[in-house]
Amino acid sequence: MSPPLPNKKRTALGDLYERLKPHKAVLALVFLCLVALAVLELAMPQVLGYVFDHVFKGDESLSAELVQERLRMLWMVLLVVLGIYVVRNAIYYFAKPRMISVGERVAFDMRQDLVRHLHTLSVDFYQRSNPGKISSRVMRDVQRVKEFLQDELAQMLINALMLLVATGLMLYLNWFLALLTLAVMPFHVLVYYLFRKPISTYARQASERFADVSGNLIEQLDAGGAATVKAAATQLLEQEKIRQSMRRSMRAQIKQSKYYYLQKVTADMLIGLGTILLVGVGGYLVLHERGLTGGQFLTFYLLVRILYPRLLNLVSQAGKFTRMATSVDRVAEILQIEPSVREKPDAIPAEIHEGKIEFRDVVFGYDSLTVLDGASFTLGPNEHVLVTGPSGCGKSTLVNLIARFYDPQKGEIFIDGVDVRDFTLTSLRRQIGYVFQDPFLFNDTVMANIRYAWPKASDEQVVEATRRAYAHEFIETLPDGYETPIGDGGVQLSAGQKRRLMIARAILKNPRILIMDEPLVSLDPEAREKAVEGLAGLIRNRTVLTITHYPGELPYANKQVYICDGHVTVRDLSGRVIHSE
Ligand code: ADP
Numbered sequence: 001m002s003p004p005l006p007n008k009k010r011t012a013l014g015d016l017y018e019r020l021k022p023h024k025a026v027l028a029l030v031f032l033c034l035v036a037l038a039v040l041e042l043a044m045p046q047v048l049g050y051v052f053d054h055v056f057k058g059d060e061s062l063s064a065e066l067v068q069e070r071l072r073m074l075w076m077v078l079l080v081v082l083g084i085y086v087v088r089n090a091i092y093y094f095a096k097p098r099m100i101s102v103g104e105r106v107a108f109d110m111r112q113d114l115v116r117h118l119h120t121l122s123v124d125f126y127q128r129s130n131p132g133k134i135s136s137r138v139m140r141d142v143q144r145v146k147e148f149l150q151d152e153l154a155q156m157l158i159n160a161l162m163l164l165v166a167t168g169l170m171l172y173l174n175w176f177l178a179l180l181t182l183a184v185m186p187f188h189v190l191v192y193y194l195f196r197k198p199i200s201t202y203a204r205q206a207s208e209r210f211a212d213v214s215g216n217l218i219e220q221l222d223a224g225g226a227a228t229v230k231a232a233a234t235q236l237l238e239q240e241k242i243r244q245s246m247r248r249s250m251r252a253q254i255k256q257s258k259y260y261y262l263q264k265v266t267a268d269m270l271i272g273l274g275t276i277l278l279v280g281v282g283g284y285l286v287l288h289e290r291g292l293t294g295g296q297f298l299t300f301y302l303l304v305r306i307l308y309p310r311l312l313n314l315v316s317q318a319g320k321f322t323r324m325a326t327s328v329d330r331v332a333e334i335l336q337i338e339p340s341v342r343e344k345p346d347a348i349p350a351e352i353h354e355g356k357i358e359f360r361d362v363v364f365g366y367d368s369l370t371v372l373d374g375a376s377f378t379l380g381p382n383e384h385v386l387v388t389g390p391s392g393c394g395k396s397t398l399v400n401l402i403a404r405f406y407d408p409q410k411g412e413i414f415i416d417g418v419d420v421r422d423f424t425l426t427s428l429r430r431q432i433g434y435v436f437q438d439p440f441l442f443n444d445t446v447m448a449n450i451r452y453a454w455p456k457a458s459d460e461q462v463v464e465a466t467r468r469a470y471a472h473e474f475i476e477t478l479p480d481g482y483e484t485p486i487g488d489g490g491v492q493l494s495a496g497q498k499r500r501l502m503i504a505r506a507i508l509k510n511p512r513i514l515i516m517d518e519p520l521v522s523l524d525p526e527a528r529e530k531a532v533e534g535l536a537g538l539i540r541n542r543t544v545l546t547i548t549h550y551p552g553e554l555p556y557a558n559k560q561v562y563i564c565d566g567h568v569t570v571r572d573l574s575g576r577v578i579h580s581e
Helices: 013-053 064-120 123-128 129-171 173-181 184-220 222-229 235-287 296-337 395-402 425-430 446-451 461-466 472-476 494-510 527-540
Strands: 357-366 367-378 384-388 410-415 433-435 513-517 544-548 559-564 567-572 579-580
Touching: 013 064, 013 129, 013 544, 064 129, 064 296, 129 173, 129 184, 129 296, 173 235, 173 296, 173 494, 184 222, 184 235, 184 296, 222 235, 235 296, 357 395, 367 395, 367 527, 367 567, 395 410, 395 513, 395 544, 395 559, 425 433, 425 579, 433 494, 433 567, 446 461, 446 494, 461 494, 461 527, 494 513, 494 527
Parallel strands: 384 544, 384 559, 433 513, 513 544
Antiparallel strands: 357 367, 357 410, 559 567, 567 579
């Protein structure tokens, strides 16, 4: 059962474009502000060129009147400069927070989409994936996209715009000098393309290796993981594992930075070359009075001073853009994973009245391993069935198919005569109670943990469920009873106590079908006896499937489903075979 491969070809940019679309009004406004900013910035060289040619004009002797007039001009110029700065900063102050807000909103939507999508994915996805790696995509990659939108996108647009306008102005001032200074530009583009590939490869590697580190850490920080490491005395081995992952992440990071800065340095050298050309040839033109005044040269020089850093910025932003696009890709990869269990568009809400379960020629396997090879049997309403067989033969798999944690590759499963694939997933799962073998409790109160199965349940209903699951007595002895926090920072429960909470949680929603995986495991003999008594009470009027290795301990059962080598045999309690394939 191989997972569907994500379609990498849906471009990251297309994805980002779709996400920016709802903000197009704000973006257009910000863009207008940027145009105004660009114009204002480009006006400065004109103003200074004017000052040089008209205010400082190098006449030998200036009459007192002329000095007064020039001073007046200087005052005017100063006012213009002041005006430029005031307007520039006002525009910036207006536009920047809007870009910040667009970045925040896009990141919010991306994370929300990811979380929503992750919840639609089937159990097999979670079994294959490392939680650290997935959470790194939700947090780190989205963060990178957000920062790019907030800090770079607008700047990138303004840089491109200024590059165009400054080039136009330079061509207008002196086309020959302009072409000469612009001759280095194609080399900048070449440098960008030369460095793009290694930067993006190492950026991706660094991201993935970093996710490996957080994956390893999460495993080891988990109480179970930490206990296993201590019990096996493999701390050194685990430290080595993390060290290796961190080293790989560090190496990729360093390599990525090496290429990133090499690109910057090469681009800066090109700028140096351009400046030498400009000053040399420009100086020659002014000295020989070949169509360029000193003021114009100054304007030209200042335009180049604006143009080159912008170009350099643009090139380095292209690197950042590549890294951001890698992150958008990584997010899109997750969003494109199709859940292997899907709801039909015309699915109906499940209403399980009888609780009759029928497997019809069910074939199921993981990859090349066949677990069920054409299983057919019927479990009648209100029957209490033990699911037995050697370890690893497929008992959990068989019960997991009922609530569609997986879908069979062939055959059908019916509940009350309806194919389970015709039901909506939530309605189906709401009516089937599961007590998994590994109890999972949230870091919350006892009450919240049990109510999790049915948030609308009243306190009385929760207490009733815990009484039936033989959990009420021990909950009452906890420091704050039902309000006692459990898990991190709260009380730690024994494995048997956790199991009883799991049973209470499963029966709270009063399911027509109850599935329990080894409910007696980790209980001491006395608790076991009580639990069997309790189970006998709570299974009435339900179809119950209990996975167990100890059939003798559960006297309430009236049928046994034995699974071995992909084949299922159904026996009654006297051992008589009712059905065998
Ligand atoms: P049981 O509950 O009887 O111990 P399971 O249903 O858990 O058996 O597993 C049946 C077989 O399928 C085992 O060989 C197990 O290794 C394999 N298996 C279980 N889950 C997966 C999975 N998600 N991917 C691949 N193989 C799996």
